[in-house]
Amino acid sequence: MNPRVAVWLVAQLHLWLGAFVVAVPMFVFIIETIGMMTRDERYDNMAYEFIKVSITAYSLTAIMGGLLSFCLVLFYPDLFKYLALIFKESMFAYALLFFAESAVLYIYYYGWHWLQGGNRKWVHLTFGLLLNAFGITLMLLANSWTTFMMSPAAVDAAGVFNGNTWEAIHNFLWNPINIHRVVANVAYGGSIVGAYAGFKFLSAKNKEERAHYDWVGYNANFIAIAALLPLPFAGYYLTAELYAYSQQMGITLMGGVFAWIFIIQAVLIGALFLSANYYLWCGMGRSDGASRYNGRIKFIAIVLVAAFLVWFTPHTLVLTNSELKSLGGPYHKYLGVFGIMPAKNTAVNFLLTFTFMSFMFYRRANKVATVSWATTGNAIQIALFTMGLINIVTLGVYYGYFTNTVYKVAASIPQVLTTLTIIIVSTVIDTLMYKGAKDVAPLHWGRMPARSQYALFLLAVSFTWLMGLMGYVRSGIRQHWHVSNIFRDASPDAYTPTLGYAANVITVGTIIFMAMVIFVFWLSTISGKHVVAKGYWKEQA
Amino acid sequence: MTKKRLIPRLLQLVLIIIGVYFGFILLFDVALHQIIPKSLLTMYMLFVVAGTAMVFTFTEEGAQELVGPIKALVEDPSKKMIRNVVFVIVPLLAGYYTYTSMLPSFEAPMELRTIHPAPPSKFKAFGKSYNLTTLQNPYRKFEKEDPAKFKGLVKEGGDVYIKNCQYCHGDKLDGNGPYASGLNPTPLNFQDVGTIAQLQESFLFWRISTGGPGLPQEAAPWISAMPVWQDYLTEDEIWKVILFLYNYTGRAPRSWANE
Numbered sequence: 001m002n003p004r005v006a007v008w009l010v011a012q013l014h015l016w017l018g019a020f021v022v023a024v025p026m027f028v029f030i031i032e033t034i035g036m037m038t039r040d041e042r043y044d045n046m047a048y049e050f051i052k053v054s055i056t057a058y059s060l061t062a063i064m065g066g067l068l069s070f071c072l073v074l075f076y077p078d079l080f081k082y083l084a085l086i087f088k089e090s091m092f093a094y095a096l097l098f099f100a101e102s103a104v105l106y107i108y109y110y111g112w113h114w115l116q117g118g119n120r121k122w123v124h125l126t127f128g129l130l131l132n133a134f135g136i137t138l139m140l141l142a143n144s145w146t147t148f149m150m151s152p153a154a155v156d157a158a159g160v161f162n163g164n165t166w167e168a169i170h171n172f173l174w175n176p177i178n179i180h181r182v183v184a185n186v187a188y189g190g191s192i193v194g195a196y197a198g199f200k201f202l203s204a205k206n207k208e209e210r211a212h213y214d215w216v217g218y219n220a221n222f223i224a225i226a227a228l229l230p231l232p233f234a235g236y237y238l239t240a241e242l243y244a245y246s247q248q249m250g251i252t253l254m255g256g257v258f259a260w261i262f263i264i265q266a267v268l269i270g271a272l273f274l275s276a277n278y279y280l281w282c283g284m285g286r287s288d289g290a291s292r293y294n295g296r297i298k299f300i301a302i303v304l305v306a307a308f309l310v311w312f313t314p315h316t317l318v319l320t321n322s323e324l325k326s327l328g329g330p331y332h333k334y335l336g337v338f339g340i341m342p343a344k345n346t347a348v349n350f351l352l353t354f355t356f357m358s359f360m361f362y363r364r365a366n367k368v369a370t371v372s373w374a375t376t377g378n379a380i381q382i383a384l385f386t387m388g389l390i391n392i393v394t395l396g397v398y399y400g401y402f403t404n405t406v407y408k409v410a411a412s413i414p415q416v417l418t419t420l421t422i423i424i425v426s427t428v429i430d431t432l433m434y435k436g437a438k439d440v441a442p443l444h445w446g447r448m449p450a451r452s453q454y455a456l457f458l459l460a461v462s463f464t465w466l467m468g469l470m471g472y473v474r475s476g477i478r479q480h481w482h483v484s485n486i487f488r489d490a491s492p493d494a495y496t497p498t499l500g501y502a503a504n505v506i507t508v509g510t511i512i513f514m515a516m517v518i519f520v521f522w523l524s525t526i527s528g529k530h531v532v533a534k535g536y537w538k539e540q541a
Numbered sequence: 542m543t544k545k546r547l548i549p550r551l552l553q554l555v556l557i558i559i560g561v562y563f564g565f566i567l568l569f570d571v572a573l574h575q576i577i578p579k580s581l582l583t584m585y586m587l588f589v590v591a592g593t594a595m596v597f598t599f600t601e602e603g604a605q606e607l608v609g610p611i612k613a614l615v616e617d618p619s620k621k622m623i624r625n626v627v628f629v630i631v632p633l634l635a636g637y638y639t640y641t642s643m644l645p646s647f648e649a650p651m652e653l654r655t656i657h658p659a660p661p662s663k664f665k666a667f668g669k670s671y672n673l674t675t676l677q678n679p680y681r682k683f684e685k686e687d688p689a690k691f692k693g694l695v696k697e698g699g700d701v702y703i704k705n706c707q708y709c710h711g712d713k714l715d716g717n718g719p720y721a722s723g724l725n726p727t728p729l730n731f732q733d734v735g736t737i738a739q740l741q742e743s744f745l746f747w748r749i750s751t752g753g754p755g756l757p758q759e760a761a762p763w764i765s766a767m768p769v770w771q772d773y774l775t776e777d778e779i780w781k782v783i784l785f786l787y788n789y790t791g792r793a794p795r796s797w798a799n800e
């Protein structure tokens with residue numbers, strides 16, 4: 001256990017927990033609002049349950065945060081002093097905001113049943129909004145310290161601070177990381193509460209409980225998928241900005257030593273999408289009406305798998321010597337074309353569109369449209385998907401292989417817009433088309449196989465691992481610098497660890513985190529239990 | 542509940558997976574004459590297996606049909622004979638696999654060589670220090686300002702190339718020069734979408750002036766045959782040959798200008 005590993009693990013645990021507690025209030029707020037609009041109490045109960053889980057995680061986050069600052073001061077006092085010099089105001093604000101957030105969180109949680117109905121509900125919702133405002137601001141501040149270390153601003157070449165705090169906060173990579181983190185955190189939070197629902201579902205004692213947690217799990221998975229959809233783009237945007245900031249960092253990330261990590265990343269993201277889709281398909285079994293669509297699932301699966309094969313075909317292949325000889329070089333004539341960004345972008349847009357298609361089939365499982373233009377509506381949707389997909393491929397092929405790099409990066413934007421158009425337009429059509437649709441076979445909540453719940457667990461574990469891995473990469477590409485090109489890491493641990501070593505540290509972190517999470521889940525089960533200890537207490541007169 | 546099928550589901554699953562596996566081999570190794578690397582095929586198959594298993598088990602009946610025969614194999618008294626055969630074959634297969642994977646071979650261990658190592662932020666060449674983050678090709682501007690002059694420069698770059706580089710990188714710039722087959726790592730193919738098209742001109746300048754010996758630490762095993770061109774060419778010649786590389790291949794250097 002050396003200082004680096006200590007700081008690494010503690011920081012990562014703090015980040016995992018932090019991501020979770022920042023994310024939960026976002027969707028709790030939305031779910032509470034939905035409950036208010038629809039006056040469906042189930043939503044209110046679910047929102048309350050989620051915040052209850054996050055309360056315990058909140059104290060763990062704070063403990064880890066304290067431990068992290070302690071470790072930094074202890075092991076890296078000079079770096080900490082330097083950062084504190086530049087960020088003293090924001091560090092102070094961070095502490096204040098933390099107290100404010102705690103206060104609001106406690107009011108929000110403990111006041112849940114007190115602030116019910118009429119105007120009181122509005123007051124409660126306002127606390128939810130405040131909670132989010134504080135939480136997100138906290139994260140943005142912490143992000144600025146991290147990104148300052150990567151892309152320092154407001155300092156000269158010798159690292160002397162010019163006094164402009166805002167410039168230091170608003171450094172080059174701040175917003176790209178902010179965007180990717182906010183979105184990723186929501187997806188992550190969704191996956192963790194999904195695992196919570198899975199945990200409760202599998203340990204449920206009766207039918208009602210199973211039905212309830214099945215429904216909660218479904219909603220959690222929905223949140224995770226919805227936030228998963230924009231992530232690849234936020235990721236590419238972040239990378240593009242990294243490249244723009246420094247060719248050295250960009251190449252270290254995507255072409256250099258860390259390139260191999262992106263193969264693992266691709267596999268993990270594959271696991272995310274596949275398990276989310278699998279959960280949806282299993283969920284179709286809740287309604288007997290779904291068997292109409294069962295035959296089509298295999299085509300979705302074929303496209304998803306094919307898109308993955310493209311998504312993780314690395315540009316630099318891992319070759320044995322005899323393979324190298326046989327190919328005549330490290331590049332593959334046919335597979336090489338899948339190695340570059342435009343191919344990956346095309347693949348990822350396919351992934352998203354087809355994941356969305358899974359969701360559409362799920363939605364239709366128990367219904368039959370009754371509007372007169374249903375056939376036309378379907379035809380329009382099919383046309384929309386077909387044209388959109390053709391457009392995505394054309395853009396990918398044309399910009400990927402026939403133009404220069406500037407356009408290659410730019411090409412991803414019309415592709416994304418196409419995907420978004422497909423998703424939005426077809427959601428609108430679907431909503432209109434299924435207005436007042438006939439419910440042919442009701443949903444049986446709780447009629448869900450146990451294996452689908454393991455898909456929820458896999459989702460949470462892959463997410464956690466992925467986050468650890470990418471956080472390591474982000475931090476690792478500074479190489480032997482604490483603050484890029486300004487503050488050198490002079491400790492014996494300044495070298496970049498081997499891939500296997502890093503993966504082991506992250507795995508250990510993931511296991512510790514999952515243990516903490518299970519502890520949190522378990523706490524939530526015992527809090528509802530009452531044991532009547534007969535004869536233990538003195539009889540009161 | 543379960544229908545009688547021509548081919549039982551479990552067999553279907555196995556056949557699909559085997560079919561895809563040999564499909565890949567047939568397509569790449571036989572039809573296209575470019576073998577599919579083993580490491581990649583393993584990963585491909587991982588997802589093919591996962592995807593197929595998902596399709597076969599997402600409904601309750603599907604899952605039952607799949608595990609049914611396996612359960613029967615273990616539990617059904619009438620299947621005793623098959624059970625014994627399977628229970629002998631499976632450990633033997635596992636043993637065989639372990640044996641072959643532990644067997645020492647003469648194949649050199651795989652190397653994760655980084656083709657485009659990250660450049661330093663500064664480097665020394667021609668007795669000067671260059672800052673790679675700001676370095677630009679001084680001739681690039683003529684592409685717009687003076688196309689005639691630019692053409693001349695490209696032509697001079699072409700001469701430099703033919704005199705110095707084509708032996709390795711090939712007269713078509715495809716990495717297939719007369720010496721190429723004797724080198725490992727092989728000279729890079731500039732026509733490929735993955736080489737110079739992904740790089741900035743300053744990166745090329747660094748790689749060409751410092752060559753194989755200038756590779757940074759991470760680019761192990763540092764056995765590149767690429768010569769140190771600053772010893773043989775002038776700074777100008779290097780910038781011109783860079784113009785030629787992009788011009789001939791029809792690619793544009795990576796840039797972040799918002800055009």
Ligand code: HEM
Nearest residue numbers: 019181184185188231232235236239269466467470471474
């Ligand atoms: C479906 C696609 C993606 C998913 C699910 C995903 C997920 C995540 C998650 C969960 C994190 C951790 C966020 C946090 O620490 O709060 C993360 C961070 C990161 N991702 Fe992604 N990502 C995706 C795509 C990408 C892509 C395509 C790239 C680049 C090629 C990328 C680069 C990064 C980097 C560099 C970080 C570290 C930033 C940090 O420290 O927070 N991501 N990603």
